[in-house]
Amino acid sequence: MNNFVYDLFLWTFSVLVDLFFREVHPRGSWKVPRKGPVIFVAAPHANQFVDSLILMRLVRIEARRRIVFLIAEKSMRRRFIGFAARLIGAIPVGRALDSTKAAPGRIYLPDPENEPLLVRGVGTNFEDKEFQVGGLLVLPNVNHAAANAEILEIVGPEEIRLKKPFKGAGLDLVTGKQLVVPDGEDREELERVWKEHGFQGSRFRIAPKVDQTHVYDSVFECLHDGGCIGIFPEGGSHDRTELLPLKPGVAIMALGALAADPNCGLKIVPCGMNYFHAHKFRSRAVVEFGTPVEPSRELVELYKKGERREAVGQLLDTVYNSLVSVTVTTPDYDTLMLIQAVRRLYNPKGKKLPLPMVIELNRRLVKGYARYKDDPRIVDLKKAVLRYNHRLLSLNIRDHQVDYAKLPILKVLFLFVYRLVKIVLLSVGVLPGLILFAPVFIAGKIISIKKSREALAASTVKITGSDVIATWKLLVSLALAPALYNFYTLLLAYWTYKNRVWGIVPEWVPLWAIFIFGYIFFPTITYAALRFGEIGMDIAKSLWPLLVSLSPAHGNQLVKLRERRATLAAQVTDLINELGPEMFPDFDSSRIIADPYHETQLLHKHDSYGRSRRDSELDGWSEPTTPTQPASTHIHFATETGSAQGHLPRNESFKNIGDIGLFSSRPSTPHHHRSRSRTSSGGFPIQGFSALDGREGFDEVSKKIRGAMRERGIRRRTSETERAWEVGSGGGE
Incomplete structure (x- = not known):
């Protein structure tokens, strides 16, 4: 790995990631x-090559370290991706x-009850050189999932033994106990064949045994030098809502490195890649780093003694549980939608939570639902x-827009006209860039959809293939955008050469200045279109609920829907308050959302920074909230339902249109003068902070002091790290 090339590559792609x-x-x-x-273990792998870019960048900024990622050899054969991967030492x-x-x-199982590992073939030759011990038998996809099993022994041309039996739909395919239709096959035709000829066995594919010796040698060399390895242990990207079974490679790497050097201090850091609409343009993400896992010496000794399967299995279970603690995993998409709906209903006061808090609340709700789903x-x-x-869905509105129902008709009409005027004004800034950059948008859309279909056809785990869409949109933009800007700049230069742009450009302006102007002007209007369009789309989404409110046919339905929402919110809150303490013993003392029916609790649970203690504990995401007011003042929360008061959530206003935020690795925060003392009366109410009434009071003060000093140190180190990150600087090893 060349440090300068690595940083230059990462900076280039960071700009694209920030735009996406x-x-x-x-x-x-x-x-x-x-x-x-360090071995970084990231999951779920929901965005093909984008996941690694985001993780590389955050680790480079936050910890000043560089990661060597493991990449599929198949991807290395792609011209551009292979070239980029070699640049960063993948x-x-x-x-x-x-x-x-x-x-x-x-193939079929002749005796699945007594000998589930014995496979018999019809018209096969298992003694052919293409069949190898350690290779795989792969069955056809069923519901976008395939079963495969490793070959343990080749008994003869029509008999082999497996290392582990087939399960689930794969078992049905090779036993014929019930009709199972592989993806892409005609059910009626399969039923006709079964009626005429009975069960004929299943078609299958074979995969060779892969020698990974050179991979482990490279990994051990990097770890021995104190470097960082990045791996997605699920084995490939996917678009499922749950974690796939982990491959044993990460455990073998960790135990192998510790077996060679027990005192190297290797740690495994779980990284949760949590996305909100991962493949959509201008979406959001939270990358959560979990507590590092240190393999025990007992596991290393077990590995060295030759009991590798047991040691690898135990460490793999530990890694899996660590990943579950930093991700939101549900068994299916419908459950995920249910959890998100309940989370919104559980927030009746409309307190807008930071994205990491949303992830934490989703995770707790998933745990609760998994435990009480049969209640x-x-x-x-x-x-x-x-x-x-x-x-x-039938009214085509969102949950936070239901509050439009409580606005007076005149105010709804005013808001509709006001926002319509905003859209018209924003369109003036959007249209030039939209027209000029339209070829990139169209090409990115078409190519990404085509590639997602190809990936879906070639995969055994994908559901829709959406995990590759973001990658191909970025790749298309990277290839076409510079070409498009060059074309427009050449066209402008030719126009200037011909007639000085209808005589507008003076004769004394040289042609080379036109090129400089073009390379600045065209990207600028494109980015302006992005910013204006982003805000305009948010405003446009708020127009339909206003129309529904004004409609005589639907306005009353919206009022009833708001009443239903209030009833549901109360039911959700009551049920969570009842079941929560059973599952979380510290439920009341560590609330993420305060009980809306006990307002006094809300005020008493805020520390001297004017924010929830639980929020303070949980936002260890490297950007602590800056203190803005003493606890004695009135506490105000930004609300998601602020539209009801005439305000728009997120970017639906002109207020932040100048907030470019080119690097989006952390949320934007207000800037404060460094000369402002953190311990002055503006930050702490001195009288309340220093009240000592026995041992408990002293412990409470000590906790506050330590917490304030820790936050200040983190903020100082973070700012120093950002200033110190220069292209090619040290810290990679």
């Missing part, structure tokens, strides 16, 4: 070790499933929430 994502929040980055060998990894090929004949109260509440969501 509206916000990227790090959380818990202080947990990343600043020295020594290690290619061969994957057996990338080299599958169709095999002749069919009759949960079942009934689930049905009510789903009906509410269905009604929102």
